[in-house]
Amino acid sequence: MFEFFDTAITSDQFLLALYDTLLMVSISLGFGSLLGIPLGIILVTCRPGGILPNPVVHQVINPIVNILRSLPFIILLITILPLTRWLVGTTIGTPGAIVPLVVFIAPYIARLVESSLLEVDDGILESANAMGASVLQTIWHFMLPEAASSLILALTTATIGLLGATAMAGTVGGGGIGDLAITYGYQRFDAFATLSTAIVLIIIVQLLQTLGTRFARRIRRE
Template sequence: MNIDTIITSEQLIRAVNETLRMVGFSLLFGALLGIPIGILLVVTRPGGLLENRLVYRVLNPVINVVRSLPFIILLVAILPFTRWLVNTSIGTTAAIVPLVLYVAPYIGRLVENSLLEVNPGILEAAQAMGAKPWQVIWHFMLPEAFSSLILTMTTATIGLIGATAMAGTVGGGGLGDLAISYGYQRFDTFTVVITVVLLVIFVQGIQSAGNALARRARRER
């Protein structure tokens, strides 16, 4: 292995920071969009608290279409929008835009599945007591699904980590970019191994933390 291809600790730390930045901001904005989408899918569906067939029939297929696009295709397809929004189409900041659009409908669908697991009897009892729809959602539906929602966000975070690695193929920065630029293009096996190990550590740590928080939430109910 040529000494010129060996990555430095500074490059590795910068790549880790870029990955954490992409995951953190994308998860934040994706959750701000995805959680309301999931709630809307549940309450507007036939038989929901706020049944609205028009909203459901428009929102549901849109979510399906966006989710059916592989991330790398979505990333390339919205390059003009990304360039218009953040004034660039490369780098970590630019990668956050498609990451948000990728994870928001994903979170929305996962949240929908979590909320649909709530016992309908609890919601009916809340309505019988005179609770308004927003009170049913906030005080009954979301608390009952809390442990499942934790696992939902855990799954979304892990999915984002994989997507950030793919963002590296178009200069998105992070560990994926490091693996492509040094590991693949310069045939540096050491860099590939390091990035894979770090990604595995991230995924295992997040999954373990999510499982622990979900178990704690179930015990406290």
């Protein structure tokens, strides 16, 4: 164990905060994708002119996604504190941050998936229809593969946005690097703590964007 120069943060604290951040991102992204990807598919298929038009379903889901997307994360986090406490038994720490992070990222992913799928050429859908493909077959074998590269970039963008949200969760004791920056950097006027956490977040974002871009490019070439 060692101290970061004149800062009160130890290496163990920093590594634990980094672990908590990555844990929050991975779990929230997993559950958010399980909710957001189907929602995005439903928004595309049930929209007017979609392969399975359903105005009722579309008019119910669309405004809900809009409402959740319009709320800044910090306000959303505070608003659903009772739900968070009911689901995980606490509103602080890593467990308390995961619920609002999922609620935040799911509609975000839904919009990104919707945008990616809408880019699929109409000719692809017409070919699927001509081959007698069902709705599920059209989605699974035609729409998703055709939009795979765009979907990867969309999920990369969602992951980066989620990383930023985990930092904001630190303002209410959400744990992770954001909490470290608030507790030591802001409240204790530790400039080095603030700078080091910012640098770590920048590095993670650059790695995520690079990996996502390369993976999307490889999928596009295949």
